[in-house]
Amino acid sequence: MIPYFTQTVIHLGPLPIQVWGTMVALGIAVGLWVSGKRAEKLGLNKKIVYDLGTYAVIAAMVGARVVHSFVYEIGATLQDPLEFFRVWHGGFSVMGGFIGACLMSYWYLRKHHVDVWRYADATIFGLPIGLGIGRIGCFLIHDHPGTASDFILAVQYPDGVARHDHGLYLSLNGFAMALVFWWMSRRRLPVGAYLAVFGVWYGAVRFWLDFYRTIDTRYFGLTPAQYVSVAMFGLGLWGIWKCVQSTRKKSG
Template sequence: MLQFPQFDPVAIRLGPLAVHWYGLMYLLAFGSAWVLGRWRIQHGKTRLTLRDLEDVIFYGVLGVVAGGRLGYVLFYKPGYYLSHPLEIFYLWEGGMSFHGGLIGVLVMMLWFARSRGYKWLEVGDFIAPLIPTGLAAGRLGNFINGELWGRPSDLPWAMIFPQSGDGIARHPSQLYNIGLEGVFLFILLWWFANKPRPTGQVSAIFLIGYGSVRFIEEFARQPDDFLGLLAANLSMGQWLSIPMVIAGLLMFALCAKKS
């Protein structure tokens, strides 16, 4: 049994200005996307240009923030925010959904592709391998903040998170997320995208891969108190991941057939 190391959520203090670790993780996420995207462009892995990369990251930020927030509002607390609509804009209080952020990014990429004359899935295939490192950075931010802890566990590496308030040893599910969503998914996508593939298949592998590992991870993650487990004893994250896997499998097969 381990004790969670109490990190200071503030990384840098400059007088009244406080820079939080979680904010730095967002910078790290988009910075890593820029570095990896630049490498793919310079090595001829895409038709997109460096100018396109800068615009894709800018629109991606908008999609992640707007989609992530609206996804959380609609998927997790629709009743509460219907009664408190102004709090939808209280981003500093937390509450983001990856699945909502993904939808937001897809919408922004559709607009970007149509405005630049690219195929939507072509843009998706370029972006997909850049996402896992950002996911890992976000989960590291969750771990530093001591949030999104796991379910009770008696494993040797189980941790007591003081933020939970119950003194129970739990899975360090944020670290599982880093390993699966970050490291494993990055290796899978980078390897798969390194060779010519039918347009859309890299995007399909991302949907299948993320949906699968998220479904598995949720068995170790503590469900949200205000939701608990839903039908079939599955969490909201698992129910949102199932359509991702199905859509990815269909997309993979259709793209192979079309090619």
């Protein structure tokens, strides 16, 4: 098991650096860089990918805050609506971020009259490594404690109970997916393959892991993220089917 340790702030002289925010920012920067390199390799306009990524990140932050405030913490938000704007208190939903980023990305790419799926596929290529890095911040502050467990990667919390730590699991999941994406990039795959694989993979993993979360709001036994995960998984399966059909047509 992993001993409990936490790192919320690093002090550089008189300047306090928030670890979670720093890791998220680093994940965004690395993810965008990887996506830009992928676009360059595919002969796409790297500037469009960087601009798209920037707008998508902004939309993701808004979407993440909206879903957290009005789905996960609706009671507290209605009691004090100004709490929505107190972002320094924390509270962002990754799934809300995905929704915001997807809506912004589709609008942005359509507005610029480029191939939506080719650019979206290139842009999502850097997302797994970004998630892997960003979730390290969640692990270091332990903001997603899970159920009790004797699993080898469980964290021994201060109350003496070893628990699943979802920040750690989702970070490892991001790095694993990044390796698979790198392996996929060495093969000729139809447009949309990365979007489809991401949807199936992340949707399945997040749906499963949320059963081991302890503090999330639930509706009819499932967390809001699990409902989004089902949609991601279904759309991903549809995308894989379309990719297979495309490959068969080309080979036939």
